[in-house]
Amino acid sequence: MNIVGYDSASYTEGLGIRVAVWVSGCPHHCRGCFNAHYFDPKKGTPFSEKHLDKILQDLDNSYIDGISLLGGEPLAPYNIEGMYSIICAIRERFGNTKTIWVYTGYLFEEVPDYIKDSVDYIMDGKYEKDNPTKKPFRGSDNQCLYVKKDGIWHKVD
Numbered sequence: 001m002n003i004v005g006y007d008s009a010s011y012t013e014g015l016g017i018r019v020a021v022w023v024s025g026c027p028h029h030c031r032g033c034f035n036a037h038y039f040d041p042k043k044g045t046p047f048s049e050k051h052l053d054k055i056l057q058d059l060d061n062s063y064i065d066g067i068s069l070l071g072g073e074p075l076a077p078y079n080i081e082g083m084y085s086i087i088c089a090i091r092e093r094f095g096n097t098k099t100i101w102v103y104t105g106y107l108f109e110e111v112p113d114y115i116k117d118s119v120d121y122i123m124d125g126k127y128e129k130d131n132p133t134k135k136p137f138r139g140s141d142n143q144c145l146y147v148k149k150d151g152i153w154h155k156v157d
Helices: 049-059 080-094
Strands: 002-010 018-023 066-071 099-103 121-124 144-149 152-156
Touching (some): 018 049, 018 080, 049 066, 049 080, 066 080
Parallel strands (some): 018 066
Antiparallel strands (some): 002 018, 144 152
């Protein structure tokens, strides 16, 4: 898994102030994708303990609400293990005090249960250039936000 972008205090990648991590590689290749330059999984810097330490350090700030995992495609076969290691490290250190968002082109039903069990928000669906939206945090109107409350997933329009 390679890191291609990082923001220690993003205001646009989900609710609140969030750490945002972008990984490279995307099997979807959506036409008009804003991050098409991240399609190649070899782009960027290999994820390391140094990256994880930085993520955990930045999340430790009281004004940070959580983390957003983006791409590329964070749940691509070559990224999912690394993403899960980040998720597990966050849960181990912060419990449920920091929220975890995953942006994926896969449909909610395709997201593995172990990921669903570990995160709080999933934005699903491939980007559709000709399907604009005014809904927050989405690139196109087909994309759906799922929120987990009390262990139950809810689709939010």
